[in-house]
Amino acid sequence: MVKFLSEEWIEYGKNYILEKLDPEKDMKNITTSLLGIIEHVPPNDITMSFYLELKDGKLNDFKVNTGDSFQEANYVIKGNYGIYKDILQGKIGTAMALLKNRLQLKGSKIEALKIIKPLDGLIESLRDITDEFEE
Amino acid sequence: MNQNNVLSSDKISLEESVAIAEKGTHCGMCRIDFLGTGLCPSGKKYGYLAYWPQGRMEIIKHLKEDKIKPTEKLIEIANSCSLCGICDKQCNFATQLRPEKVARALKDYVDKLDKSQIQTVEEDDILKGLREIVGKNWATNDPIIIASYIRSIISPNGELNFYIVMPENTEQVSKIIKFANKNNLPFLPRAGGTALSVATPTVLKNGICLEHGIVIDLLRLNKLEIHPESSSATVGAGIASFELQKEAYKHKLRANVAEAGAHYCANIATTGIVTTWGNSYGCFADNFIDLVLVDNDGNIKKHSDMGISNPYTTEHGFTNISLSPSYIITEATAKLFPVFDDEEAVLVPFDNLKDAMDMVIQLGRRGVGLSLAVLSYKYLAEFICPNRKIAKDFEEICKNYIKLRYVVDVICDKNDKKIVEEMAKYSIDQSMMRTLILGSPKLASLKDSEFMKILSEEDDPLKAIFAGPMRKHFEKGLDASPEQLAKVYDKDLQDFFKKVYSKPEMSNVVWLHAFRILPSRLMRQMMTMGPGGAIWAGDKNHILKWIDMFAEVGNKYNLEHALGFISPLDNGKFIYIEYDYFYDHNDPDVANRISKTLLETTEKSLVMGQIFTLINYLFKGLYRKEHVLYPLFKGLTKEEQELFREVLHSVLGEF
């Protein structure tokens, strides 16, 4: 078990997705990319982001990045550290976070919601491996 | 009638008070002075919900079930009640409950406590930070105070890790939001709370309520300025519809407002202002000249700012569902409209919906009437009658004896009145309405009478009673008077209600439409869920199908249900329909069926097409109607329907 956004987290995440998630069944063979911007990351109130790219349901790229320079992606979701934490701790679903404006979305809501389900699968996988957060 | 002797006894047990409290529905009528009694002194002084009658009723339930432990604040809350009895009068008018008895029980409970049982509450860094923004008195983490917000923003089955903060102005709201973000805490504004209390028993709970974090209670933003010179008003987020209307009326002006207790700004943010006046006063952005709002990053904006990104549009389509406001509206500049000297009410009774609907749409398109709606016998009965029992009998009489199932309800000037009267075979005028209001108990009592049986055998009972020979007998028979009506209230309140009903406005239909104090009766001791939305008025059969659908689903889940009202929008191009399901909010099983009904009717509506459902309405009131309602909604495809279910389930969970 590792810490959210740490190097290991990325590695675990990658492997987990590759091993546990079936591109067809779980990921519906979707091809898309998602940039998650995480604001107010403790302790130093910094901004971080993770970029995730799926090709035909296979994980193509998954990386974490610190600072305000971001990568282009089909969908950009933005929210504070707390909401990501809630999502990864299973307190709130991604869709719900969107509809409650806890996560702000750049890009079509309709399209985004179409990939919510597979994303949920991914989130769950990350949920299982993430246990440590900045307080 | 065991409740009655509860009410008459002076001492009251905790159990009995909880029995009262559980019937409470957070209609919020105890927070506005709609009967001229003045306001609950402690609520006015301390602000937090906990110090208002509805708050005390909420608190006592959770003490009883040990969900919360007493704190210092509890003592203050209990003692702050002067037992002045204002709440009993207000609550009785709307719901026939006696909150003061609950307050008294709470005092007894507190008196019995010994100091050791009282927990002390620590101020943590978050609270410190909030207090730096709003001042010591106006931020708290006291569990008792927090508990008073349960069911009207906090879900009943969560922990109470919240903060309540009561900012005074827009700048403070902005600071609070920035502070919340920095500390990674979610936040949600609370105004009247009624929309939240209606959603809480249902599956929407998780979506609508705040799971933890900061409750921003907006009650203190009570700026209210009328500008007669430009017939507009500046309205703070803490101002209720009733208060705005009262000010406007002083200048012979009228605002387009929701139910008396609803806060004007919050109402714009949630559904936009949906009223019977909508056809002439507008909907969505029509209602305001400008808004001041704070976005989710804490930035203060105005709709009139040029630099901001388009504040008048929203994503189109059925998946565009929002479960919380994207802004907090802290101040609105509302449009006001002239009140004419020759305004009157005219009601046209119908025994079937189709004809009533035809008429209201035709009137809407022709711009006849200021307020224009079809009301069902259900609304008529609930609004007019002083208590549930009378309403039930009244309803049955309408339905089964006089076949008064719908009324086209028009408020208009004398010219429009002529027009309506020419279109109608006969109508119910002001004085007859007054008779019905004051005579409703007597009428209800005639339920199984000969008079009614004879009447029902007339080929047109409605005509006979409202325009025909029997009118005289009818009026005489009801002997409608404040005295008569007052009799239905608890002994100790009868004098008061005699005075209340002697006030002309209490039986003045125009006034009642403008100030909207009666809809609260839909929530008396029970809960209402009113799905519906705006439907394109071009195809009347489509509309009737839609309404039938609501009825079918209601039957399927055996719920008490009825059409509420129909009112034209956008020059009669659309009509707004509310269809209501009534249920006991303390019964988890029925609440569950309500949820299913809500989802099923929404899905069916979307499949039907040309319908903008309540679910899509939520939190879009501040946009231009042109961007919300157009292009017309097409019916969902199979695949879209799938998607819709997926979305809802990932939001609301399977059940």
Next chain:
Amino acid sequence: MVKFLSDEWNNISKEYILKKLDPEKDLRNVTTSLLAVIEHVPPNDSTMNFYLELQDGKLTNFIVNTGDTYVGKEAVFTVSGNYGTYRSILKGEMSMAVALLRGRLKLKGSKMKALQIIKPLDGVIVSLKEITDEFEE
């Protein structure tokens, strides 16, 4: 006479404004600053800008600058437009006010305030007119 936005232009304009424009009469002792962004500067379609600062009607700062990086300070007014517009203003074909009102120059900041100093600024423009004769075509 020099070329628009050249170093000489910058220097001469400075002197000229200081010498020829009376802070009180011509510039009405205004204190303000103006950042002018010039887009599509030929031949390479580059972006330039000049920053101009008046203290009580005295010119305290005047810098020309190439590329999208602006002078550090935030100007009270930022006007942006393409090279052609500035050219016709400096050639006296169009007044700055008209350029603003026609949207040829985009203004950041209050139009009301901007127009209050339009006269003094015109003074500056006129002086720039007199020393500028060469443009990229």
Next chain:
Amino acid sequence: MSLEKVETMQKISLEDALEIAKKGSHCGMCRFDFLGTGICPSGKKYGFLAYWPQGRMQIFKMLMSGKVKPSEKLIEIANSCTLCGICDKQCNFATQLRPEKVAKALKDYTNNLDKSEYQEVIEDDILKGLREIVGEKWATNDPVIISSYVQTIIHPDSELNFYVVMPENAEEISKIIKFANQHNIPFMPRSGGTLLSCATPTVLSKAICLDHGIIIDLLRLKKLEVDVKSCTATVGAGITAFELQKEAHKHKLRANLAEAGAHVCSNIASTGITSTWQNRYGWAADNYIDVTIVDDKGTIRNNSDMDIKNPYTTERGFTDITLSPPGIITESTVKLHPIADDEDVILVPFEHLKDALSMIIKLAQRNVGVSLIVLSRKYLSEFLCPTNQIAKDFEYICKNYLKLNYVVDVIGNKDDKKIVEEMAECTIDKSMIKTLILGAPKLASLKNSEFLKVLSEEKNPCKAIFAGPMRKHLEKGLDASPEQIAKVFDADLQDFFKKVYSKPEMTDIIWLHSFRILPSRLMRQRLFFAQAGMIWSADQDKILRLVDMLSKVCDKYKLEHMLGFVLPMDDGKYVFFEYDYYYNHNDPDATKRVSQALIETTENCLLMGDILMVLNYLFKGLYRKEHVLYPIPKGISDEDLALFRELIVSILGDEFKW
């Protein structure tokens, strides 16, 4: 009456043709088919203004004054005219001119030219670039073609260093704008051109016209789709009010529109749509569901886009003057409104504005009537009467005999009609209006008759003649018929106009309110400048003071002037007024006086307060009316006035003095 002589002869001298051309005022009525004649074949084929009747008239003036030299294109322009005579019919209805004679003269003139007199026009890089975007045919730098745009977007004194380009869609416009910016060339869209032709003779000319660069003629954006289900229409920038209304009426729907020749999209962008239907159908953003705009960076956007800058608001205050549209509207989705089966019209005559005003505001507040307006006797005469002379006499009669100075003009359903009738002492009904339209010439001829003298001695002449015993006599006396009215037109056109006036719609006042083909008559053989604004209606005396002020200033500058109309908007909270100065656009002294009156009245209105002047809402028709009209303008201070004058000077140049 030298004109009549001219018109009867076959061959026409250059001088006589020039006479005609000069009288042209670019009303644009020759560019759409409002009489069922079809439209000018060459204009339809070639598109550029030069190939339309109004363009030929302009070109002819330019050639005669030597401002433009012949070019190859001139031959094409001259020959493309088939002398089919459609333009004479259309133009005669509006202005009584004979453009075909000018076309003939232009043919003669070109035939007599010899090759050496033609200048050669070469394609430069800019033109090449433009043609790559729109295609060879639709971009030009030919001076003759360009000269046809003079007075409707080009200032008469400016050199002709322009390009004209006719894009087909938003994408092409976007490319054109990006191309223009990249080469530092200014550009400006042109639609109907009427607004520009009205401004050109005045001080506003330099500020409004394009100084040099690219004219984007939007005529080819012809999309027009009515969606009956949602009561909306998608309208391209090349569509005129008349064309949209015609489509809408096919479905028993009505659009809220400006004058017949005005283009719908540009009208939204410039002043917003002002019409007699405005109180019910709304103003500014009320009129459309969505618009597609190309901004001045060339970006294409819709007002329904979420991530654009707030498209519904504007700066306020008297210094907020805008002289060009916020972008080019290439397409708009406008609202349409159902037409009630029992729609009827009713006119209430008034001697005093005060009474007419209070009636109309009351009606508006109570939402009575769909179309609602106070018309002055001036508008009534100009609209109804086929020629200037007849209009003059008609107005004289209204004023001196009938004391009919204003009418409250209401279109509504039968219920509305009843309400108005109950309020009014006497009214003019549909059939009487038909009589007045067809009988106008006869009525005018009664100017000094006994009949009218007798009538004028009645206590209430209007009542006597419209509702009283004399009505019969009047109807008989006027013997109103297509035959009668046709007589006033040139001999060779009388048969045609007999047919025209036999068509029901030509005397159907409701149709005329919807299709608005009559306002063009305000521009017949002369121009007018419309000083307009919106005034808060709570203080009705103030509105009267305003009108009084306007007329005093016009007297001071010796202008023919009259209130045009007053109409309620925003539920009667505001009224929109138009006050017109009429003048000969060929008389430079007159135009100077018009300009002075324009500025002086504007200043006075700013000082009065509660008024939003045309100078301040020009090009704000896209915004939400709430953000344009509120807060209500306060009267300005003296130092503000000084600032305003400074501003005016920097717009109009120092030659403008007080």
